[in-house]
Amino acid sequence: MRLFSAMADKVPIVVILGATGAGKSQLALELAQRFGGEIVSADAMQMYKGLNIITNKVTAEEQRLVKHHMIDILETNAVNTIVDFKNKALPIVEDLLRNGKIPFICGGTNYYIESLIWKILIDEETPYFVDKKRKGELDGNDAESKKLKNNVSEYNNDKPLDPDELNLNEIDFEKDTETIPTDKLFRSLQKIDPDRTEKLHPRERRKIWRSLQIWKHHGVRHSELISSQGGVKGGGLRFPASRICIIEVWSDQAVLDERCNRRVEKMIERGMVNELISFHDQHNKTRFDVSGPDYNQGIFQSIGFKEFHAYLNLNPEQRDSEQGRAEFSKGVQLLKTATRQYARRQAKWMKKRFLLEHRESPAVYRVDSTDPTQWDEKCYKPAERILQAFTEGTEPDQAPLARLTINPEQMDENMRILHCDLCQRDFTGSHQFKNHLNGKKHAAVLKTIAAAEPPLSLVLVKIDESRKVETAKILKNTFEIPLHEVLALLERIPCEITRLKPRTRAENMKKCLAKHGIHLEIEQTKMID
Known part of the structure; x- marks a missing residue:
């Protein structure tokens, strides 16, 4: 059905955003049916053939209801980049617009969506500007x-x-x-x-x-x-902002976390494990034999492979053993955690990329899918009214989300890579880095290093002679040394009074005793083999 054949230049471009489990695919399907559009999938993993369950592809029945593009178009071993995606998907979007059909861009790979909305990429087919001149004009x-x-x-x-x-x-x-x-x-x-x-x-x-x-x-x-493009990975919009209808399907975080857990359980019920085993035996096992496990290429980046790595590498007998059952349970928990974390990253990405005040961006409207019993009332109907307003060239009666004001310097700080020399790990932004420094893993590394270091020598260098007896009592109680030994030490200052570690403890003790007129120096000792 063509609703806009007479005015193809006014056909809206619809983007459905949302974290995993929020219901964006369902909303895109229902709206595309209602408005006679077609869906352009923006999911990096669904472009590959196979693994229908783990990548949560739309069913054949759903694809019969609404035509879907950019699904099952790549072989397993194909290398695909954001440039490749944009070069394939953008002509589809433009062709739909020319034919008066609404393109519904929907998927979990948000930076793929960005490549269709913003001029964010440089490639041979897309000239870029140098001092307001196109490359081809020089x-x-x-x-x-x-x-x-x-x-x-x-x-x-x-x-x-x-x-x-x-x-x-x-x-x-x-x-x-x-x-x-x-x-x-x-x-x-x-x-x-x-x-x-x-x-x-x-x-x-x-x-x-x-x-x-x-x-x-x-x-x-x-x-x-x-x-030169404003400090973000993107230039101007490809289409007028007035034609781009962005709808975020939002759910309460606690509800979303539970949906992610149930989603994993449902995938297992549908046969996800057998799908992974079959795919592993056909494609992945031979790769391991040649170069070892690599989950950074192609479809093998899908959530599931890395989490079930240990289980997949067991033989059939081992999988039925106690060890196999333990590895399977571990894989399930890892997959649930990875799915929840991925959903949270998607939500954060949406805020950072689609709502920034200093970036040229269309309005973003939110609908609430928290309560599935109120899907029509709080999700579908509001989205339908928003899109209807776009098709009529009027303002939606619902207000868009507020823009985020972020200091550009803070954005740079949030993107800067910081390195922990002790743990040999890299972190994005000072917030993540500070969390690491205060975390258990960093503390464990510090403890290990401290255990390997030789103890420090605390050398008594000066006391208040007028308070010698009081000083002796303080040292006796602090270091649990008999009083007669303390008095003997005081007669041969400077002298070593004890050895201890780590340095922070030695520094604190030095500072504390200085308040009582007892002055210590910290000296490094050598480890005796």
Whole structure:
């Protein structure tokens, strides 16, 4: 059914956001039926063939009700990037608009959705701007063209090259064959674009590769490009904001957590484990034999593989054993935890990317799916009224969500990668880093290090001679030393009075005794083999 064939330029683009378990797929299906639209899936894992249960794909019956795009289009071993997704999905969206049909963009991979709404990517098919000129408009002889042309060669001609340094001219960035270690790529990007590496985890290979690719192909630092686009990974909107209808399906967090748990249980009831075992035996087992487990590529990134890794690698007899049952139970709990955490990350991403005040963004409207018995009243009907207003070119009667005002400097701080030297771990933002420093894992590392260190020597260097007897009593009670031994120590100051660790305890004791006129020095001792 075409509702807008006579005015295709006014057809709205609908985006349905929501965390896993909120009900966004159901709402997209019902609205697409009501308004005669088609669904463009924005889920990275549902693009791959297979694993229908673990990726929670729509059923064949649902696909008969409403046409779905971008599902089951990739082979298992295919490499797919956000650029690939955008290049496939955007023409579908534009074709639907030309034919007067509403595209309903819905899925759990929010940055895929962003690529369809904002001009966030640089690739050969999408010219970018340099000083308000498109790349294709530069004549090749002006100063900016020469600068872009020479940037990469100047970097590579800075001889001599360090043995660990890459010559970008020798690398084909069209496809990552993974022959170059990630840490080597990261070190090269640190030299080229240190501002960018401050916001990347050293193991985020795809992002590191993308930033190097941008530099190699265009001679522009990725950090500079992001800065020129307003400090976020995106430029302007692809379509007028008045045509983009964004609806968030929201649920109370406690309800959402419980839904995520039930979702895992339902997937198990539907045969998720057999699906994983079959897929593992056909595709994943051989990969382990060759290069070890890798859950960062293709469909193997799906939640489920990593969580059930130990169980999947047992043979059939072992899976039926006590060990197998224990590994299975562990996998279930890990999967529930991973699903809940993923849902929370999706909600946070939506706030940080779709509601920022300083970013050009369409209005976002919220509907409430907390109570399933009130689905029509609080979720479907409000969404229907919002979309109806868009189709009529009027303002919805419901107010959109308020924008978030975040200091750009705070945004940079939240994205900066901070490294814990003791734990050898990286964290995104000062908040996450502080939580780590106050956490149990960091405390355990500190305890281990302290246990391995030699004790510190507390040396008594000075006392108040007028309070010698009182001082002796304080030292006796503090260090549990007989009084006659304390008095003997006081006659041969400076002298070692005890050994202890960790340093924080020694520092506190030194500070406390100084209040009584008892002065100590802390000296390092050597570990005796």
